[in-house]
Amino acid sequence: MSGVEDLTRRLQDLHQRTVEMPQFNPVFQLAHELSRKLEAGEMSLDDFEALIAELEVASLEERADRLECMVAPIGADANRSELAGTLERSDFATFREQWERPQLHAVFTAHPTFLLTPQQSEAVASAASKGTAITADCVGGERPQVTLPYEHERAMRAIAHAQDARDAIVSQLLAHAQEQWPDEWHALSPLPFRFATWVGYDMDGRTDITWSNSIGFRLSEKAERLARYVASLEAIDADHALLSELRPAADYAAERAEDFTADLSDPAALSVAANRLTASDPRKLLSLSRYIDALEEEAKATDDGKRAVALKTLVAAMRADGLGMGWIHFRVNAKQLHNAIRRRIDPDGNLDLASKGAVVHLNRAIEKIQPRRSNFGALAIEASTAIRQFLAMAQILEHVDADAPIRMLIAECEEPATVLAALYFAKLFGIEDKVDVSPLFETETALEHGGRLLDELLAEPIYQEYAKKRGRVAIQTGFSDAGRFVGQIPASLAIERLQGRLADALDANGLNDVAALIFNTHGESMGRGAHPTKMADRMEWALSPWARRRFARAGIPLEPEVSFQGGDGYLWFSTPELARAILTRIAVLRPAQTDVDVPKDVFYQRTDLSLDFYRAVKEHQRDHLESRTYSRAITAFGLGLLNSTGSRVSRRQSDLSADREMSLRQIRAIPHNAILQQLGYPVNVIAGIGEAAEGNYEEIGALLAESPRGRELVRLVRAANALASVKTVAAHGELFNSAYWASRPYRGTEGHLTAACEALSEYLVKDDRVGVFRRLASRLRVDAMKLHRLLDHIPDEAPTENREDKRRMIGVLQSLRLALLQAMFIRAISVPVFSRANDVSRDDVLEMVFTLRVDDALAQLRRAYPTHFPRIDRFDLTEPTDWPDGSDEGYEAIHRDFIDPIERAHNLSLRITTAIANVFGAHG
Structure with missing residues (x-):
């Protein structure tokens, strides 16, 4: 088995043995070999790396x-022709109605999906857009540290390509x-797409984004967007009179952005930066309305x-984006808002925010509000995360962009009072006419009760x-x-009903x-x-x-x-093409x-039928989520x-060194889905679809099969099931499996591993994970059999291309990784016993390896077995010594x-992770 083709053929041969013995596991057998x-x-590991590199390239090609x-x-040219073929030839009023409202708002978020x-x-x-070949040069290199500035830079790059593409569509x-x-055409103000981002503004689940980060990012976006407006206007007329105003405005924004990259924890430093931003300056631009009017008149x-089309294309971009690369979304958690509002209207904690009384109380409070002025000092000393966000929005609207509205997203919003609390603060700081408060419905409770809210x-x-x-x-x-x-299936149906509500x-x-x-x-x-x-x-x-028709029939604009999201989502915009x-x-689909x-x-x-089907799938999924087997x-x-894969932690806060068994709810949604892929x-x-149809x-x-919506559900299920x-x-x-390790050297075939295998067998004899995975696999198998019976009654409209090739690729990748994990287990158990240090024992290190907390384990092993010791010749002493006598040596052999x-x-196993995610289509 010297190449990937050999491994693939071997895996195919092993699959044939399942006919004779259904319980035979070809993936694990190949891993064992x-x-x-x-x-x-x-x-050698060099051979493994060569195989993995070949598969990485193939996965990137997929x-x-x-x-x-x-x-x-x-x-x-093809895209221009396709859009032209869909444009209405009827009347101008209809054309305006279709294209003056966004067909789609696209938000470039930065959840941790920077896998590649x-x-x-x-x-x-490049392969997708230009047909260039993917080579091994791009695999195996160092992964960059994914910091918040890195995420922001990638988001801006994607938005810039999106803006250029929108300009081309608007021009057409x-x-x-x-x-x-x-x-009549001069009356047309096309706005087919609007762009936004929450990179640098999303505070839900993280505390590492400071208010000065948000202000600095917004200023840098302003500088970049003004520079792009300048470039567009220069392309129309290099001597245009407005350039003498727009160029200095771009430079001014860049200077202020630089001010806010400094450490502003010192009040003196903050005062300097804030005063520069708030001071009057002829280069300070807060609105594009005058430029929009002037360019429209010129057109x-x-x-x-x-020239007229080019000028109006630039105007359309200005209307869409304002003084930034797009609109921005702040996000907070409902609990943060609750804590903030209690300080203002319920300091004694007597008010139940889920009650009708809370709504009445908030209504009265909102009516009585007298807006408060604020400055950067107030922002700097504010302790409440939620209030700090409103103060930051007030400063952005006052000193960066007075026209572009800001979204305030509220996670885990389950009560009307939460939205009213946000309105209270928006009005308190005088920005309610520029802030769109948006409750987020995502949890099971929120989806169930969102209609009532x-x-x-x-x-x-x-x-x-x-x-x-x-x-x-x-x-x-x-x-x-x-x-x-x-x-995913019941979530989609529940969300659809909520949209209808x-x-x-x-x-x-x-x-x-x-x-x-x-x-x-x-996600992607x-x-x-x-x-x-x-x-x-x-x-x-x-x-x-169905949901869109509910709005259309009520005459409600949608x-x-x-x-x-993140690196996966930005791929769609990674080249101009x-x-x-x-x-x-x-634009052709016109989702609005x-x-x-x-x-x-x-x-x-x-x-x-459909409601019972939905409930049965949902119940099956809930059983998994609440099951000890699934969680383990x-x-x-x-x-x-x-x-x-991102700057936000993948795990919710806990003591990483204390708990050996991680709670399922401690893992965020992206890594949860990523683990399922792996x-x-x-x-x-997939789970529950088959069981929901049992007996019917x-x-x-x-x-x-008869329903368009039903066929869409089935296409998703088939795509997932294919992998x-x-x-x-x-x-x-x-x-x-303790028995596996005990049996491995049983026939004397691997005598050199006897000690390691015996130790692994003894260590794992009480481990529950083999039984957990077997029970989960059995349950999934039973449900899968029922799913196959159901799918037999539904035509396959979109068969997965190269289905078996993809399955074999994943199978070979999994076998390689399982072999690497066995190698890690064998070497970890073979490390000589060391004394307990800082309450960390050898068994602790073993458990770290078995749960793949490998970095932690390696740190402990390197501490226990150093290769460098203090040297006596580094001391300049007059008194001689015969010790150490040179017999001590470092632990180079243990390291090697x-x-x-x-x-x-x-x-190498983490490189396999990337390859598997590529075949699935994205991370998470």
């Missing part, structure tokens, strides 16, 4: 192929209108049609007045945590002229709300045609918004619009199977034979 070769010296298929065609190195991202993007729309309606006055909130006159002033009602629905807590509540309260801005946050993987089959499914998964392609696909006259979907008519299996390796089975997508396969199958492997799940448990191989094997 690889382990034997490694321990016998027939293979990712590039998927990226290309989702957005094709990619060429500029910059070189790997560039290779994938304007040229079309100019040709079709030459006497009307010119006889040069191309919306009904009550939208019935409040004070909220209605606020919504009319803003011109929109904003909510956020999250597929990531929802997919973790209730499963928003349409009903707006209609019932006469708010039909107020736009509904629905921000659907999801199928386990976190990204449908993998085609762009139409991806858009409809977040906001279904503004869909989705997230592109890809950015143009994806925005064109979305829908046809109200389409036939009714039977999925929503036959609720006797998911946390069996801690987070050690995963690379670090264990080989997307439980939160034909009728449920017919319903799903899933119950055998792989079971194989991970065999690592902890045990510690260094463990570290290398672990690093």
Whole structure:
């Protein structure tokens, strides 16, 4: 087995043995064979690395192929032609209505999904957009440390490509209108897309982002955007009169951004930076309205049609983005808001914020508010996270950009009083006319009771007045945590119903002229709300045609918004060609619009079947989440199977050294989904579908096959199932099988491992993980059998291309990693016993290795076995000594034979992690 092809053939041969013995595990058997070769010296870690590098390249090619298929065609001419073919030829008023509201708001978020190195991202993007070959040069290098500034820089790069792509689309729309309606086209103000980011502003679940970070980022975005406006205007007219104002404004913003990168913990330093920003300066620009008006008038006055289109394209960008790279989203947790509001209106803690009385109390408090002035000193000394965010927003609106509104996202929002608390602070600091308060519905409780919250909130006159002033009602629905807590299928259906409830509540309260801005946050993987089959499914998964029709029939304008998360999400915008392609696909799909006259979907008519189906899947997913078996299996390796992929911690706060068994709820949604990928089975997508149809396969199958929504659900399930492997799940448990280790040298074939295998067998004899994985695999197998029976009744509309090749690639990667983990276990158990130091024993170190807390284990081993000692000749002493006598030596051999191989094997296993995630399509 010298190459990947040999391993693939061997794995295929081993799969044939499952016909004779269904319990036979080909993945673990191949891992065992690889382990034997490694321990016998027939293979080395160098050989493993060569195999892994070849598979890494293949996985990156898979990712590039998927990226290309989702957005094709990619060429500029092809995209121009495709958009032109969809443009209405009817009347100008209809055309304006279609293109003057965003078809999509795109939010560039920075959740920890920076899985690929910059070189790997560039290779994938170049392969997808230009057809260049991916080579081994981009694998195996150092991973950059993913810091907040790194995330922000990558977000700005993606947004810049998105802006250029939008400009091309806007220019095409304007040229079309100019040709079709030459006497009217100047009235057109196209706004097909709006961009935003929360990178540097999202405070939910983290305390490492300071208010000065947020101000500094906003100023740097202002400087970058002004520089881009300057470049656009220079391309139109290098001597344009407005350049003499815009260039100094860009320089001024850059200087102020530099001020806020300094350490501002000293009040004196803060005072200098703040006073520079707040002082009057002829270069200080707070609004683009004057420039927008001037450029519009110039476009009307010119006889040069191309120049007029170019000027209006620049104006459209200014209207969309304002004085920043896009709009910004702050985010806080509901608890932070509750703590803040109690300080103001309920210092004794007598008010139940879930009660009707709290709403009445808050209404009165909001009515009586007299806005307060604030400055940077108030911001610096404010202790409350929530209030600090409002103070930061006030300073941004006052001194950075007076026109662009700011979103305030509230995580875990389950009560109307929470939204009103946010309105209270917005009004307290005089910014309620520029802040869109947006509750987030993501937990099971929030999804179940979110409809009630919306009904009550939208019935409040004070909220209605606020919504009319803003011109929109904003909510956020999250597929990531929802997919973790209730499963991806039931989460999607629950979110869909909640979106429908928003349409009903707006209609019932006469708010039909107020736009509904629905921000659907999801990741890039199928386990976190990204449908993998085609762009139409991806858009409809977040906001279904059924939900869109609810708004259309009530005459409510709809503004869909989705997230592109971190390194995975930014891939869509990593080259100008890809950015143009994806925005064109979305523009053609027009997710903000829908046809109200389409036939009714039977999925929503036959609720006797579909509702029972939803409840059964949800119940099955809940059983997994609450199951000790599932929790133990998911946390069996801690987070050690995963690379670090972001600046936000993947695990909620706890004592990492104290608890040996990690709680499932301590793991955030992204790593939870990532672990499912690495264990080989997307439980939160597939599990429960088969069991929900048990005893009624034909009728449920017919319903799903007849319904457009049902077929969409099935396409997601089939895509996940095509990559899933119950055998792989079971194989991970065999690592902890005491009988395996006891039997391995039984026939004398590996006599040199006898001591290590005996020690492992004895250590693991009481370990529960082998039984945990076997029980989980059995449950998944039973459900999978039922799923296959159901799928037999539903035609496969979108068969996974190269399905078996992908499965074999994942299987070989898993076998290689299992062999590496065995190598780590053998070497860890073989390290000579050392004395307990600082309450850390050898058994503690072993457990660290078994739970893949390898960095911690290596640190302890290096402390126990140093290679460098204090040298006597470093002292300049007059008195002679005969000690040490030179007989002491460092522990170089222990490092060479045990510690260094463990570290290398672990690093190789993390490279396998990346490759597996690439085949799944994304991290997490």
